[in-house]
Amino acid sequence: MGLLGRWLQFAGKKTEFGSCQAATGGRQDLRTDHRCSLCSSALCTLNRPAGGGGQASSRGIRCTHSWRVWANQRGVVVQEFISAIDIGTTKVCALTAAVTHDSLGNLALRVLGVGQAVSRGIRRGVVVNVKDATACVGEAVEKCEEDAGQPILSAYVGIAGSHISTLNSKGMSPVDHRQGVTGQDMQRALEGARAVALPENQEVIHTIARQWTVDSQGAVQYPLGMSAYRLEVDAHIVTGSSTAVNNLAQCVLSHNIDIDELVLEPLASNEAVLRPEERQMGVAVVDLGGGTTDIAIFIEDGLCHTVILDLGGNHLTNDLAVGLHAPFETAEELKLRYGTVLPDRVAADEKVWATVFGERSERSFSRRFISEILEARACEILEIVREKLEESGYYDRLPAGIVLTGGSSQLHGLTELGREIFGMPVRVGAPSARLPIGGLTRTLLSPTYATSVGLLLWGLHEDARSVHRRFSADSPSPHTQWVGQAMRWLRNLLPG
Ligand SMILES: Nc1ncnc2c1ncn2[C@@H]1O[C@H](COP(=O)(O)OP(=O)(O)OP(=O)(O)O)[C@@H](O)[C@H]1O
Ligand SMILES: [Mg+2]
Structure with a gap:
């Protein structure tokens, strides 16, 4: 039985389930018997214990679809599909995947739909125009739904931006020693860690367990089921500006899509690009996007x-546009086609051509000059990353080095430059075939989609190790709440 199954057992939940819910898609709370929409009228029963999922059988007919059974603060949940929405500075990407099993019976995913739109109303990872951002989220969602052939009812949504801060905190929960540590004890300890005093307008986005202590035994990786009287957790708390969080949430909720979880983008990317042994040894994942560079450090x-x-990459393009006296679009094209951060490898007289709006013929540019501009900005970004890693105090604890990902990590020569600046192993990481996700097209196997694919995996692996707030499309938005308050106030002023 998998960890999740054991947790369900310790949490005092039933461990046998039946569920099929393909007609409405998405997730629903546990029910023990209902009809499978894939095998029409037949009643489905699960033919295996819930070790994290199962397959349905009905009157001898075996359904081919599976689901993930899990439990959180809301109780036990059955999930057949997982969706992700990555709202980046340059693109919005929506993905929908079906929950399946691999040949060993482990939970896996199969991508059913992909939708992408060019970002609008987003700067440096933050929504600056809700109307535009909502529209491009809608475009991406619509394409994805069309591709998958079913609606997105809820999704894991990426969040980034310089409003994000992090801190470490501790929490504790008493344990009933006859039962051992349960999922509820873990959640209670995490809730305790979450109760920190925050500056005004900041709210908690993630509370993630870094390490557990069971009685006096520290460095416990996963305490579930361990015999104990007291459980302590050392947690990593990620906070963000409530305004930024609500604006982002609004762009998704307006499409009647619930948010399963807002996931810090580098945490999602890590799921798609890091190997377990790297995370164990000590590694930093650096997601170089269009408007932000996100860093996450994992040790043990x-x-x-x-x-x-x-x-991010937009700064490289802007520098080129300024240096070449060319529009942003021309600079972007030159960067993508001829860009390198190793000017020494480019012949001094090599010329490249590109069209400039308003001019009839193509204009020529010195490739060496382009490369010098890109090198200067790339050095600056990587040196700031190095400074941040040193400030964190973990710089000397990264034997597995740095894994670069995100669209800008594809810039030619960046790994060489990174090795020089960091003095440690550097590689580019992208979603790969070794991940438990089938149906990844060639496009998705690129560092550009590390966050999008990682969000799906984050959804698949979500369990008792973290607590978070869920946003529902049914709950009133901050704007409607405000309008409601104003109406109540006006009504109080009116006679009768
Ligand atoms: N082959 C390439 N060489 C250099 N840069 C590239 C390449 N492909 C994409 N980029 C750059 O990657 C950036 C987009 O990356 P990505 O899609 O990861 O960003 P995003 O998720 O939209 O933004 P963010 O995460 O920063 O909010 C752009 O600046 C683009 O110019
Ligand atoms: Mg991104």
Whole structure:
């Protein structure tokens, strides 16, 4: 039985379930018997214990679809589909995957739909125009739904931006020693760690366990089921500006899509690009996007530190546009086609051509000059990353080095430059075939989609190790709440 199954058992939940819910898609709370929409009228029963999922059988007909059974603060939940929405500075990507099993019976995913739109109303990872951002989220969602052939009812949504801060905190829960540590004890300890005093307008986005202590035994990786009287957790708390969080949430909720969890983007990317042994040894994942550079440090399989920088590929393109006296679009094209951060490898007289709006013929540019501009900015970004890693105190504890990902990590020569600046192993990480996700197209196997694919995996692996707030499309938005308050106030002023 898997960890989740054991947790369900310790949490005092039933361990046998039946569920099929393909017609409405998405998730629903546990029910023990209902009809499978894939095998029409037949009643489904689960033919295996819930070790994290199962397959349905009905009157001898075996359904081919599976689901994930899990439990959180809301109780036990059955999930057949997982969706992700990555709202980046340059693109919005929506993915929907079906929960399946691999040949060994482990939970896995199969991508059913992909939708993408060019970002609008988002700067440096933060929504600056809710109307525009909502519209491009809608475009991406619509394409994804069309591709998958079913609606997105809820999704894991990425969040980044310089409003994010992190801190470490401790929490504790008493344990009934006859039962051992339960999932509820773990959640209670995490809730305790979450109760920190925050500056005004900041709210908790994640509370993630770094390490557990059971009685006086420290460095426990996963305490579930251990015999104990007292459980302590050392947690990593990620907070963000309530305004930024609500604006982002609004862009998704307006499409009647619930938010399963807002996930800090580097935490999602790590799921898609890091190998377990790297996370165990000590590694930093650096997601170089269009508007932000996100850093997350993992040591002994635990998250230690996260930083979001307001710097990304758009800065490289802007520098080029200024240096070449060319529009942003031309600079972007030149960067993507001829860009390298190793000017020494480019012949001094090599010319490249690109069209400039308003001019009839193509204009020529010195490739060496382009490369010098890119090198200067790339050095600056990587040096700031190095400074942040040193400030974190973990710089000397990263034997597995740095894994670069995100669209900008594909810039030619960046790994060489990174090795020089960091003085440790550097590689580019992208979603790969070794992940428990089928149906990844060639496009998705690129560092650009590390966050999007990682969000799906985060959803698949979500369990008792973290607590978070869920946003529902049914709950009133901050705007409607405000309008409601104003109406109540006006009504109080009126006679009768
Ligand atoms: N082959 C490439 N070489 C250099 N840069 C590239 C390449 N492909 C994409 N980029 C750059 O990657 C950036 C987009 O990356 P990505 O899609 O990860 O960002 P995003 O998720 O939209 O933004 P963010 O996460 O920062 O909010 C753009 O600046 C783009 O120019
Ligand atoms: Mg991104």
